[in-house]
Amino acid sequence: MSRDVARAAAQWLALLESGAATEGDHAALQHWRDSHPHHEQTWQKAQTLRQRFSDLPQALAMASLDRPQPGRRAVLKRALGLAALVPTAWLISRQLPVEAWRADLHTATGERKRLPLSDGASLQLNTATAVDVDLAQRRISLVDGELALNVPGRITMTVHTRYGEVSVSQAEICVRQLADGCRVSVLKGVVQVHDLNGRLATLQQGQQAALKASGLGGWAPFDVSQLGWRDGVLTAQNQPLGDFLRELERYRPGVLRWDPRLEALRVTGSFRLDDTDRILSLLSSTLGFEVQARTRYWITLT
Structure with a gap:
């Protein structure tokens, strides 16, 4: 879905803007961009937005550097922080229906x-x-x-x-x-x-x-078990792990990424949706992959 791609691009952009991105993150981003033409197109849009919105804070900063009032500097700092968030928020909102x-x-x-x-x-x-x-x-x-x-x-x-x-x-x-x-x-x-x-x-x-x-x-x-969400349950019957994770993503805020080699592993079981961290932990112990948590909202399976 284009909305999911836009959300992923916005999350990558937010990570780069945070200054906390590692060499591994940059490599993972490049892999994501190369994996589908739509990914690269959306990333270029994100970069265009990033540049467009970055121009205004720089001009504001240059005009205000020689003004020593602490109050004004505090306001400017908050303004710069908000400006940095605008491209990410705008990119996501463009892919969500206004009616929502x-x-x-x-x-x-x-x-x-x-x-x-x-x-x-x-x-x-x-x-x-x-x-x-x-x-x-x-x-x-x-x-x-x-x-x-x-x-x-x-x-x-x-x-x-x-x-x-x-x-x-x-x-x-x-x-x-x-x-x-x-x-x-x-x-x-x-x-x-x-x-x-x-x-x-x-x-x-x-x-x-x-x-x-x-x-x-x-x-x-x-199979009515496909609709187990009504009872707070996500059920799989010999399902490819990639398909299961794409469904699980719907219930997790933030970023969930995994090594493509995990796609073909098979999953069987019923899992409570109230604790998606526990679901990942159970799957890792059963299927033998590793859960790497950068933050609560940035998870990579390897």
Whole structure:
């Protein structure tokens, strides 16, 4: 996802700006830039922003060096610190939908919420999720992230996405926003899916399909354990470690990087999402890799 690439570029930029980057960090950054053309394009944008915003603090500093007032120097120091953060914040915000900042309900990275609705219905929000809720219209708009909606009664609630709507009555579903669409999973009951072209399709219990701008794709069965986040659990069944780590990243603030040679290792088990550090520790002891923690928010697996 372009948002994830932008976030990674911003984090690399923040590390370089901090002055704490080592030779190993510079080598790792170069490897990241070389690993995909989009990485390098995003990094060049970050560098352009860095230069653009660095010009103003330098001019401010030159104009203020001969002014000895302690108060003015303190203000200038704070201004320089804020200016250094602007490119990073701007780069990330450019990749996040503006609507997510304005949505009715949010969860932070790693946070999950369960909310009772009217008439016995309930809503759950997964990590880094934003939704708008209109109870009068019985309508929930998924702005970003992932939700689970359970409507046990005969009322009908609608989940609105960028790619269409899902009508839910006496059913339970999960909807996850993806890079180019969303994934609709039916845990219980039958739901109606309306795509952007006005076409109507039906999904039944145990079925999962991708809803995109072109319409609803073909359905496939799915393992309900894939949606274990509703109970605070991340489950893997002989899953490649790379895929597992990419899913785990969603629940961890900061940077998580790993040696590409770890990608093909296999993972089986159920892990509590409340402590992602413990998950990494368990995996390292089982699979034999090393967890290197630069900070709580900068982890490398080797």
